[in-house]
Amino acid sequence: MNVYRSHVLICGGTGCASADSFKMMDKFHDELKKHDLAEEVKLVKTGCFGLCEAGPIVIVYPERSFYSQVKMEDVERITEEHLLKGRVIKDLLFKETPDEDTIKAIEEVGFYKKQKRIALQNCGVINPEVIEEYIAVDGYQALAKVLTEMQPEEVIDTLKQSGLRGRGGGGFPAGLKWEFTAKAEGDQKYVACNADEGDPGAFMDRSILEGDPHVIIEAMAIAGYAVGATKGYVYIRAEYPIAVDRLRIAIKQAKMHNLLGTDIFGSGFDFDLEIRLGAGAFVCGEETALINSIEGKRGMPRPRPPFPAHKGIWNKPTLLNNVESYANVPQIILNGPEWFAGIGTEKSKGTKVFALGGKINNTGLVEVPMGTSLREVIYDVGGGIPKGKAFKAVQTGGPSGGCIPMEHIDTPIDYDNLIKLGSMMGSGGMIVMDEDNCMVDIARFFLDFTVEESCGKCPPCRIGTKRMLEILNNITEGRGTLEDLDRLEALAGNIKESSLCGLGQTAPNPVISTLHYFRHEYEAHVTEKRCPAGACQALANYSITEACKGCTLCVKVCPVDAIQGERKALHTIDTDACIKCGACVDKCPFKAIVKK
Amino acid sequence: MKTIAELQKLRQDSLDQVHLRKERSGIRVVVGMATCGIAAGARPVLMTLLKESKRKNVENILVTQTGCLGSCEYEPIIEVFKPGEGKVTYVRATPEKAVKIMEEHIIKGEVVTDYCIGAYTK
Numbered sequence: 078m079n080v081y082r083s084h085v086l087i088c089g090g091t092g093c094a095s096a097d098s099f100k101m102m103d104k105f106h107d108e109l110k111k112h113d114l115a116e117e118v119k120l121v122k123t124g125c126f127g128l129c130e131a132g133p134i135v136i137v138y139p140e141r142s143f144y145s146q147v148k149m150e151d152v153e154r155i156t157e158e159h160l161l162k163g164r165v166i167k168d169l170l171f172k173e174t175p176d177e178d179t180i181k182a183i184e185e186v187g188f189y190k191k192q193k194r195i196a197l198q199n200c201g202v203i204n205p206e207v208i209e210e211y212i213a214v215d216g217y218q219a220l221a222k223v224l225t226e227m228q229p230e231e232v233i234d235t236l237k238q239s240g241l242r243g244r245g246g247g248g249f250p251a252g253l254k255w256e257f258t259a260k261a262e263g264d265q266k267y268v269a270c271n272a273d274e275g276d277p278g279a280f281m282d283r284s285i286l287e288g289d290p291h292v293i294i295e296a297m298a299i300a301g302y303a304v305g306a307t308k309g310y311v312y313i314r315a316e317y318p319i320a321v322d323r324l325r326i327a328i329k330q331a332k333m334h335n336l337l338g339t340d341i342f343g344s345g346f347d348f349d350l351e352i353r354l355g356a357g358a359f360v361c362g363e364e365t366a367l368i369n370s371i372e373g374k375r376g377m378p379r380p381r382p383p384f385p386a387h388k389g390i391w392n393k394p395t396l397l398n399n400v401e402s403y404a405n406v407p408q409i410i411l412n413g414p415e416w417f418a419g420i421g422t423e424k425s426k427g428t429k430v431f432a433l434g435g436k437i438n439n440t441g442l443v444e445v446p447m448g449t450s451l452r453e454v455i456y457d458v459g460g461g462i463p464k465g466k467a468f469k470a471v472q473t474g475g476p477s478g479g480c481i482p483m484e485h486i487d488t489p490i491d492y493d494n495l496i497k498l499g500s501m502m503g504s505g506g507m508i509v510m511d512e513d514n515c516m517v518d519i520a521r522f523f524l525d526f527t528v529e530e531s532c533g534k535c536p537p538c539r540i541g542t543k544r545m546l547e548i549l550n551n552i553t554e555g556r557g558t559l560e561d562l563d564r565l566e567a568l569a570g571n572i573k574e575s576s577l578c579g580l581g582q583t584a585p586n587p588v589i590s591t592l593h594y595f596r597h598e599y600e601a602h603v604t605e606k607r608c609p610a611g612a613c614q615a616l617a618n619y620s621i622t623e624a625c626k627g628c629t630l631c632v633k634v635c636p637v638d639a640i641q642g643e644r645k646a647l648h649t650i651d652t653d654a655c656i657k658c659g660a661c662v663d664k665c666p667f668k669a670i671v672k673k
Numbered sequence: 674m675k676t677i678a679e680l681q682k683l684r685q686d687s688l689d690q691v692h693l694r695k696e697r698s699g700i701r702v703v704v705g706m707a708t709c710g711i712a713a714g715a716r717p718v719l720m721t722l723l724k725e726s727k728r729k730n731v732e733n734i735l736v737t738q739t740g741c742l743g744s745c746e747y748e749p750i751i752e753v754f755k756p757g758e759g760k761v762t763y764v765r766a767t768p769e770k771a772v773k774i775m776e777e778h779i780i781k782g783e784v785v786t787d788y789c790i791g792a793y794t795k
Contacts, residue, residue, distance in 0.1 A: 080727040082719060082737055084693045117720065138693045139737050163706040163738040202694055212680065213687035221677045334683075335674050343675045 081119040083160060084138040088201065090125030090287050091319055092441075093132040101133060101152055108156040118160050119524055124288015126201035128188055129441040131171055136183075136201075143183040145171040152512035158618065188439050191458050193420065195428050196244075196281075196404035197444045198290030205323045208330040211291040217336055219407035220295045223302055224344040232303040233259060236406070238414035243361070245271055245399030246503045246579070248425070248492035254396060257386035258304040261394035266306035268297050269390065271367060271398045272313035272320070275359035276475030277526060279506035281430040282400035286313065286320035289404070290327035291316070294337065294350060296310030296403035299410065301348045304396050308349055312367050315354040324352060359476075359530035363578045364397050366532065377534045378578035399504070401430055421447030425491035433459050434507035436466065448489040451481065455509055466511040468608075470594070474503025476523045476530075477583030477589025480516060499590040515612035516595040517602055521549040523587040531580065538581030541572040545588060553558070554615040557603040568590060607673075617657050617672045621648050631661035631670060681792040689727075699733030700779060701754040702726075704766075714767070715749035722751070725775040726766030734779065747793060753778060762790045 087093075087102050102122060110114045126134050131145035136153065142165050144155065153171055158164045167175050173186045192313045194200075204211040211217070223232055237252030237297060258266065270293060274282040286293060295510075297309045313321055328350055331337040339347045353371045360366045361376040368390050370376040389395020405427060409417045420428050425447040431454060434440055438460030445454060451471055455461065462468055470480040479500035481488070486493050492502050508521065524546045545568050551557045569585030576582045592599060601607050608616040621631075626647040632638075639655040642648025650661075662670045674680055698713050704710065704719040715738075722736045742750050747764035751774060754760050761784055763774055770788050786792060 080689065081693065081725055086694075117723070138734055161706070162708060162711070162740060164740040203691060207690070209683065209687035210690050212684050213691045215684070217674075217680055218684075221680055225677060340675070342677060342680075579777045 079116060079119075081117060083122055084120045085118060085155075085160070086121045086123050086136040086138065086201070088124070088126050088132060088134045088188065089319070090120040090129075090200075090207075090284055091117055091317070092129040093127065093134060094319060096133045096147065098133040101135070101147065101149060104149060104152045105156065108152055109160070112156060113159050114156070114160055121204045122138070123203065123205070124200040125203050125284040125442060127192075127284075127442040127444075127563065128439060130439050131441075139181055140165060142166075142180070143171045143174055143186075144169045150212070182269045187443075187457055187460060188443070191449065192444050193428050193446050194444045195408050195417075195420075196285060196401050196430055196611075197288070197442065198408070199292065200284055202290070202442070205288055205290055206326050208291060208327070208334065214413065216291050216407075217295055219410035220298050220336065221342055223299050223410060224342045224346055227302045229305065232299065232410070235410060239409045239422075240414075240421075241402065241405055241409065241416040241417065242425060242492060243399060244401035244405075244504070246431065246474070246501065248502055251398060251402055254386060254398070254628045255300065255303055257384070258394050258396040259558060261387050261393075263394040265308070265391075266304055267391045267393055267395040268300045268306045268309040269367070269371065269385075269395055270297055270309070270311040271362060271364065271397055271399045272311055273355050273362040273367060274314070274317075274400075274504060275357075275530070276477075276506045278434040279432045279475060279504045280282060281432055281442055281505055283317050283320050284524055285400050285404050285430075286317070286324055290320075292404050292407060293324070293400060294327055295332050296406035297350060298337065298341070299347045299406055300396055300398070300403070302346050304394075306394075306396065307347045308351075308545075310353050310371055310390065312353045312355055312361070312371055313362075313638060314357045316357045321352065321354065328352070328626050329405045355433075358532070359526075360532040360578070360580050363411045363580055363628045366578065367397070368395065377532045380577060390433065401505070404624055410587075412567075422427065422491045424493055429490070429505055431507045433507050433509070435472075436462050436511040438463050439507040445490075447491045448468055450487050450489050452486045452534070454490070454507065455486070459509065462509065462511050466513065469510045469512055469514055470519075472508040472510065472515065472519065472523075472587070473506065474501040474583075474586070475506040476504075476526050477501060477579065478503045479586045480510070480519065480594060481590075483595045499593055513610055513612060515608050515610040516591040516598045517549065517553055517608075518610075518612050520588045520591045521546065521553055524549055524584070527580065527584040531584075535573040535575075535577040535581060537572045538577070538584060541576075542581070542584050544568060545572075545585065547671070549588070552599065553613045555602070555606045555613075556590055557599075559600070559603055561603065562592065562596070562599055565590045611672050614657050614659075617659075618652055619650050619655055619657065619659075619661065619670055619672055620652075621650060622669050622671060623647070624667045625665075626667055626669070628666065630664050630666065633659050634664045636660065684737045687702045693735070699735065700731075700756070702734065702736045702779070703739045703754070705738075705740070705742040705748055705750040705784060706738035709741055709745035710750065713748035713765075715761045717768045718749045718751065718771050721771040724776060724777075725772055729775065729780060731775070731777075731779060744790070748789060750790075755779075763788045764790045764793055 135144040174181045233255045241251040242248040280297045365379040366376045385395045531538045632640045639651045686775040749766040
């Protein structure tokens with residue numbers, strides 16, 4: 078086998094791939110050949126490095142040079158300067174790494190410094206399509222240990238002691254779930270993995286499957302052994318093609334090495350895994366709807382109980398966990414439950430992956446210990462709000478969660494604290510909002526999503542969320558009344574109480590939390606017909622200030638002739654005729670037109 | 674896999690594939706590979722060091738390149754950093770010298786003083 082002196086890691090996650098990182102890989106291949114370096118330098122396609130904002134990302138080992146926003150034309154330079162001549166190219170490095178005259182290690186950069194990577198530990202380090210690389214970083218050791226040294230009950234006890242809670246949203250203790258399934262009666266049991274990640278902005282499950290698919294296979298086999306299942310399903314949405322491909326490759330490799338199959342490690346334990354593709358309906362992330370979908374039925378929830386642990390896939394006991402929950406399992410087995418329980422807060426152990434998005438400098442995936450404050454995640458890891466704008470709120474938990482305002486920004490993040498604040502962990506989406514975001518509009522956005530995604534089985538969700546959306550539309554368009562706010566609250570309560578599944582039960586959360594923390598914004602919309610953030614187009618009023626030089630550019634660009642004014646004289650806007658398109662603002666060279 | 678031994682063997686065989694990317698504290702061998710180094714023949718020296726380290730199963734070693742070390746007339750230059758010991762600089766290296774440095778210095782721990790920069794600047 079070849080010994081390489083340098084490894085070039087190229088991110089092959091969806092984010093960087095959409096910025097042409099695959100083509101870049103080919104270009105590197107050609108360049109290395111041209112300089113006769115192919116024998117010395119190895120190209121490695123990895124999963125996501127997390128710092129998607131800085132993509133496409135290329136890391137050169139052993140120097141650990143972290144090149145960000147690499148362009149096609151930079152490939153030649155990196156090859157000639159760095160790989161051939163050994164000179165790190167400072168101006169291509171991630172902006173925070175070059176210090177006065179040294180180069181900081183990437184681990185020392187704010188974005189990575191406060192992170193602790195357990196679920197994501199191999200993402201961006203190994204090639205997900207090569208099983209040997211996973212094995213070299215201690216992959217399948219946990220499965221070997223479980224099958225040869227532990228009884229199923231011990232595995233479940235280990236998990237219970239670790240304190241791991243479900244990472245998909247609810248936060249149910251994983252060990253208990255395993256125990257219920259293990260104790261349930263049934264001739265056949267199943268293990269399933271929920272990879273139907275639907276929250277807008279959340280992509281941690283995708284990244285784990287893209288960057289480290291074998292960890293899910295290993296964890297599901299461990300789960301199978303613990304609960305007595307011989308068959309597993311991964312339910313993943315078809316709109317994650319890279320993740321599906323890599324998982325397929327990984328399953329094939331695991332079968333080839335008999336890490337899936339019969340009599341694994343000579344223990345007599347058989348386990349097989351299959352992929353089921355989802356069509357991308359949000360409701361299929363709900364466990365009973367997911368089970369229906371796996372069975373080939375329409376993805377609609379069933380009433381619970383019975384819970385899947387007793388009657389799941391084809392009415393057989395089924396263990397269903399989320400991708401990120403599984404990704405923690407091998408590490409818990411290898412390092413012991415005390416190690417895991419030593420991280421995090423009293424009731425929330427371990428780490429949590431968050432997808433940072435919205436008005437934040439470092440968009441991407443971050444994994445921090447439970448108990449890290451929102452402020453640390455947003456300012457230290459996330460690098461704060463762009464353009465010096467003021468923080469207004471952070472939305473956690475996607476369409477099921479709520480908005481948390483500035484006054485609670487120092488709250489340590491864990492399952493229970495977020496619930497207390499009227500939000501929830503959810504799958505870990507974290508959307509940051511600044512002063513330009515209108516909270517009514519945000520609530521409307523999420524309601525719009527749930528109305529679209531409601532499966533229609535139960536009326537509270539199907540009809541109730543629709544009515545709420547109509548009210549919110551009225552408010553943002555200036556037709557709302559104060560009674561509407563009471564109506565929203567009443568509806569929200571009813572929908573929460575009476576919906577069949579989690580989708581409906583949590584759908585009103587964005588409205589409830591914004592009404593609670595930002596009621597004054599709602600009131601400004603209905604009483605003053607004014608949007609304080611200036612985001613609601615229909616409520617905006619444009620006017621021209623003294624800075625106007627009378628150039629007539631705005632007069633020409635206005636599509637409805639609402640602007641009058643002679644050359645070199647102050648112009649005026651007829652607000653009744655104005656359709657609030659904003660074209661004049663963009664055109665004005667003197668910034669004389671303001672929106673209020 | 675039918676036994677754990679199989680897994681351990683595959684793990685051992687695969688370590689080379691990822692060892693560059695791990696945290697390390699071992700021996701570091703650096704070859705100057707700027708234009709001057711390359712022109713003086715640094716590449717065969719580097720490749721020899723890599724192959725020798727693999728052939729002799731030297732563990733916990735990192736062979737890599739660096740830019741110009743400043744003494745272009747003495748290129749190719751090899752620098753050896755062993756934990757707890759100072760830096761040793763070898764100059765005017767050749768593949769043959771590299772074999773000897775690997776054997777004598779890196780494996781047996783005896784600095785090959787004849788090849789050191791001190792022997793040339795006297």
